[in-house]
Amino acid sequence: MMLAAAKVLACFALGDAAVALSGLPVPGAAIGLLALLASFAPTGGPDPETAALFDRVVAHAPVLFVPAGAGLFADPALLGANAALLVLAVAAGTLVTLAVTGAAATLAIAAFARRGRHVAEPGP
Known part of the structure; x- marks a missing residue:
């Protein structure tokens, strides 16, 4: 699960960096989520470890x-x-x-x- 968390955090950091470098008027997190989504394309979806991480995190999303x-x-x-x-x-x-x-x-x-x-x- 640590590898999955690192992958997600890396995508968010990539998104923030892309926004900082390009000046795009969108949140870095949105770009990071698109990068994460693109990483699922070769396999047709998230790997089981990343899916398990999402299942744990989504329960706390309302916070x-x-x-x-x-x-x-x-x-x-x-x-x-x-x-x-x-x-x-x-x-x-x-x-x-x-x-x-x-x-x-x-x-x-x-x-x-x-x-x-x-x-x-x-x-x-």
């Missing part, structure tokens, strides 16, 4: 959102002044997420149909 949520309520006046924009951003984000998810599901169902695989019909 990563606590600081953002706490920071949101640290300044009630700022929150109140921007409440309408926050509601608009959450609503727009939700609609975009639903649209993208629907489009992805439609494409996946069409791909399964082209391959002759049965896709379960929705229940009553």
Whole structure:
């Protein structure tokens, strides 16, 4: 598991370095995750050790959102002044997420149909 953790951390460091050197306006972690994803291409997925690491880490992922949520309520006046924009951003984000998810599901169902695989019909 230590080798898998080192691989993940190396990808994150690679992403941070790429952003620092290129000046790209994206988080280094996102570039690192893309590098990690690319490393799975030759085998078609993560090796068992990396998959086990992901299974352990994903259970603690909600903790990563606590600081953002706490920071949101640290300044009630700022929150109140921007409440309408926050509601608009959450609503727009939700609609975009639903649209993208629907489009992805439609494409996946069409791909399964082209391959002759049965896709379960929705229940009553």
